[in-house]
Amino acid sequence: MQITTNTGKETFEFAKKYAKKLRGGEVIGLVGDLGAGKTVFAKGLAAGLGIKETITSPTFVIMKIYQIQNSTCPSGRREFKIKNLVHIDAYRVKTPQDIIAIGANEYFNRSDAVTIIEWADKIKGIKPTKTISLKYTSQNSRKILIEN
Numbered sequence: 001m002q003i004t005t006n007t008g009k010e011t012f013e014f015a016k017k018y019a020k021k022l023r024g025g026e027v028i029g030l031v032g033d034l035g036a037g038k039t040v041f042a043k044g045l046a047a048g049l050g051i052k053e054t055i056t057s058p059t060f061v062i063m064k065i066y067q068i069q070n071s072t073c074p075s076g077r078r079e080f081k082i083k084n085l086v087h088i089d090a091y092r093v094k095t096p097q098d099i100i101a102i103g104a105n106e107y108f109n110r111s112d113a114v115t116i117i118e119w120a121d122k123i124k125g126i127k128p129t130k131t132i133s134l135k136y137t138s139q140n141s142r143k144i145l146i147e148n
Helices: 008-021 038-048 096-101
Strands: 002-005 027-031 063-067 084-089 113-118 130-136 142-147
Touching: 002 008, 008 038, 008 142, 027 038, 038 084, 038 113, 038 130
Parallel strands: 027 113, 027 130, 084 113
Antiparallel strands: 002 142, 063 084, 130 142
16 A cells, blocks of 8 residues: 655544554554654554554654553444554664563564554564555655555
């Protein structure tokens, strides 16, 4: 699937709608140049999962875990089983072992969690279940390509 968004708000809204497709257990790798919209996408995904906290890129702490308080997703699905959004920023990570050392692998493929990894292409060896590439096509436009 490929779409084009023309503003950060459109990217956010697309990610928010995309969150409704998630069932738990997904490990989503975000790839793209600096400023391509990876964190904006992560923020939209979090909003779509019902997270009210301010989402920031965990560049220096590497991983943040956000708990989803409601048992019903904002999309109205009953018995929403996703309880955690695990947000990882691999920009400063040197090896996959760095991610494992902080305990991220404990959340991978868990049915009650969704993991999103910014800069996933920097940590070869940790294979996302889905890859989302963001690329600028003009001043504000970007192409979003969802693979897998």
